[in-house]
Amino acid sequence: MANVAQSGARSKRSGREVRTGPLLAPTVVPLVFWAFVPLAVTLWFSLLHYNLLDPITHFVGFDNYSFLFTDPSLFDALWNTVALVGGVLIASIVLGCLFAVLFDQEFYGCSIARLLVIAPFFVMPTVSALIWKNLLMQPVNGLFAFITRSLGLGVVDWFGTWPLTSIGVIVAWQWVPFATLILLTAIQSLDREQVEAARMDGAKPVSMFFFIVLPHLARPIAVVIMIETIFLLSIFAEILVTTNGGPGDASTNLPYLVYKTALLDFDVGGGSAGGIVAVILANVVAIFLLRTVARSLD
Amino acid sequence: MRPKTKRKIGMTFVGWFVALLVAFPIFWMTLAAFKTEIGAVATPPELFFWPTLENFAEVRSRADYPVFAMNSIVISVTATFFAIVIALPAAYAMAFHPSRHTKDLLLWMLSTKMMPAIGVLLPIYLAYRELHLLDTVSGLIIIYILMNLPIVAWMIYSFFRDVPKEILEASRIDGAKPWQQVTMLLVPLALPGIASTALLSIILCWNEAFWSINLTATQARPLTAFIASFSSPEGLFWAKLSAASLLAIAPIVVLGFMTQRQLVRGLTFGAVK
Numbered sequence: 001m002a003n004v005a006q007s008g009a010r011s012k013r014s015g016r017e018v019r020t021g022p023l024l025a026p027t028v029v030p031l032v033f034w035a036f037v038p039l040a041v042t043l044w045f046s047l048l049h050y051n052l053l054d055p056i057t058h059f060v061g062f063d064n065y066s067f068l069f070t071d072p073s074l075f076d077a078l079w080n081t082v083a084l085v086g087g088v089l090i091a092s093i094v095l096g097c098l099f100a101v102l103f104d105q106e107f108y109g110c111s112i113a114r115l116l117v118i119a120p121f122f123v124m125p126t127v128s129a130l131i132w133k134n135l136l137m138q139p140v141n142g143l144f145a146f147i148t149r150s151l152g153l154g155v156v157d158w159f160g161t162w163p164l165t166s167i168g169v170i171v172a173w174q175w176v177p178f179a180t181l182i183l184l185t186a187i188q189s190l191d192r193e194q195v196e197a198a199r200m201d202g203a204k205p206v207s208m209f210f211f212i213v214l215p216h217l218a219r220p221i222a223v224v225i226m227i228e229t230i231f232l233l234s235i236f237a238e239i240l241v242t243t244n245g246g247p248g249d250a251s252t253n254l255p256y257l258v259y260k261t262a263l264l265d266f267d268v269g270g271g272s273a274g275g276i277v278a279v280i281l282a283n284v285v286a287i288f289l290l291r292t293v294a295r296s297l298d
Numbered sequence: 299m300r301p302k303t304k305r306k307i308g309m310t311f312v313g314w315f316v317a318l319l320v321a322f323p324i325f326w327m328t329l330a331a332f333k334t335e336i337g338a339v340a341t342p343p344e345l346f347f348w349p350t351l352e353n354f355a356e357v358r359s360r361a362d363y364p365v366f367a368m369n370s371i372v373i374s375v376t377a378t379f380f381a382i383v384i385a386l387p388a389a390y391a392m393a394f395h396p397s398r399h400t401k402d403l404l405l406w407m408l409s410t411k412m413m414p415a416i417g418v419l420l421p422i423y424l425a426y427r428e429l430h431l432l433d434t435v436s437g438l439i440i441i442y443i444l445m446n447l448p449i450v451a452w453m454i455y456s457f458f459r460d461v462p463k464e465i466l467e468a469s470r471i472d473g474a475k476p477w478q479q480v481t482m483l484l485v486p487l488a489l490p491g492i493a494s495t496a497l498l499s500i501i502l503c504w505n506e507a508f509w510s511i512n513l514t515a516t517q518a519r520p521l522t523a524f525i526a527s528f529s530s531p532e533g534l535f536w537a538k539l540s541a542a543s544l545l546a547i548a549p550i551v552v553l554g555f556m557t558q559r560q561l562v563r564g565l566t567f568g569a570v571k
Contacts, residue, residue: 020391020392020395020397022387023387024387024388024391024392024403026384026387026388027385027407027451028388030443030444030447031407031410031447031448035410037421038418038421038422039417041418041420041421042417042420042421045420045421099316102309102313102316103313105309106306106309107306107307107309107310108306109310109314110310112317113313113314113316114317115555116317116318116321117316117317117320117321118554119320119321119324119551119555120320120321121554122501122550122551122553122554122555123324123505123547123551124504124505124507124521124522124525124546124547125507125522126507126511126522126523126525126526127327127525127543127546128323130525130526130528130539130543131326131327133529134536135327135330135338135536135540136323136326141341141536143326146341146343150342176320177320178565181558181561181562182562182565182566182570185559185570186570220566223566223569223570227565227566230411233414234414234416234508236416236508236511237507237508237522237526240526240529241528241529242529255414255416255508258416258419259416259512262420263423263512268420268424271420274416275414275419275420276417278414278416279413279414279417281414282413282414282417285412286409289412290405290408290409292569293567293568293569294401294405
């Protein structure tokens with residue numbers, strides 16, 4: 001309470017010198033526009049029969065939604081979205097924690113090794129997807145095919161047999177380094193004296209990890225989960241350049257379904273309804289993220 | 299002393315093994331960029347070969363690579379510049395003249411980042427078609443400014459908060475006007491922070507692949523969208539794909555290395571420092 005009163009007094013005092021409105025407006029006004037206008041238009045489109053190939057556009061109420069929710073591709077897409085997010089998240093947290101602990105150690109050349117582990121996060125999505133698809137996973141000349149063939153295991157047609165898993169591997173390759181970066185930074189702020197004291201008391205490395213390191217990482221892990229979820233919910237480029245959502249709908253997620261409906265089938269109304277479903281899904285996650293960040297502001 | 303050294307050597311092995319494994323696709327791509335087309339698809343794969351620069355020459359001359367690279371540079375730098383200029387006053391106001399609503403304002407700005415792009419693609423696409431902004435550099439710049447404004451404002455705000463209030467107070471008593479405080483004290487003091495904010499924003503713009511693919515066709519294509527075009531039969535030219543990819547990621551990987559720590563702060567909205 002005292003804090004609020006103080007800052008209120010401060011703004012009143014300095015209010016004479018600095019009016020914050022004009023300072024905030026250039027940021028806030030465009031953002032308000034960006035946050036509400038396009039979304040409102042999408043909502044409106046989703047209630048229309050609106051096809052770019054059909055000159056007649058008219059109001060149809062919730063028809064697009066009822067069509068969408070009877071279309072099996074929506075449920076395939078929802079499932080693929082959730083599976084992709086879930087799989088990559090598990091990989092990120094498990095490997096991210098292991099890597100963070102590993103690269104927190106001092107060893108010869110550890111600072112260069114750290115950079116190497118983080119590097120994939122800076123590779124643009126289209127590059128990583130195409131390099132994996134061609135140079136590594138391609139079933140005839142790819143490196144993986146060569147390795148499995150040399151070991152006498154036969155050849156896997158990655159994108160034909162396991163399209164969603166293959167995309168998941170590529171996406172995980174980009175996001176595990178992100179988790180490592182965040183968790184490594186968090187571990188390095190761990191109280192060294194506490195660790196030393198536990199070691200003196202004879203704590204084993206495993207119990208140190210579970211009772212000291214992991215509790216310290218609880219909040220950073222929560223942050224990683226939520227930030228990655230936001231980005232992973234809108235994976236698009238990786239699917240576009242590898243499988244085009246196929247075979248069939250096997251690797252179509254929600255964003256890709258909307259893209260297909262709207263920009264390839266020209267059904268703006270149906271695509272908008274799918275977009276609204278994506279927004280609702282993202283908002284559920286966003287609420288949790290905002291709570292976590294709000295706590296860190298105090 | 300002995301067991302400690304032994305442990306360190308063991309760690310060195312494990313650490314480097316993991317690091318090289320994770321970074322392997324990047325090495326493999328780099329190798330392929332210097333192979334001939336025939337060498338790049340050879341089985342068993344070529345490990346020792348006479349490196350050639352012909353792919354880079356080819357990519358540069360035939361694929362209009364310089365045009366796309368220029369688009370990427372112009373778009374990222376311009377969008378970043380405007381985002382910072384627009385966000386600076388807001389960050390100053392929130393950091394030094396906070397009100398009851400500052401926290402809500404920050405959180406609301408953050409929440410605009412959470413709207414999935416796919417939810418607003420159609421109105422933007424159709425509006426851009428009417429306004430003749432499709433496939434233009436300025437069209438993408440506008441989107442990227444809006445996309446990065448919350449992160450940029452948030453980061454500069456957190457760097458301003460690190461500047462001791464006493465310094466500003468002292469300068470105010472000495473008779474400095476608010477705009478003098480900002481230009482002569484605050485910006486120079488927070489310059490390293492502002493620089494890393496700029497780097498983060500450039501990285502995010504450079505690697506953005508949703509709007510760039512959907513809103514550009516030929517003229518305004520940045521590198522993300524250009525590389526995406528290799529998914530067609532052109533992708534069969536692995537050496538050229540690798541050379542183009544290497545050129546596209548090299549500058550940004552270096553920038554990323556330079557700004558790691560501030561990156562953590564920006565990407566987690568200050569929740570992890």
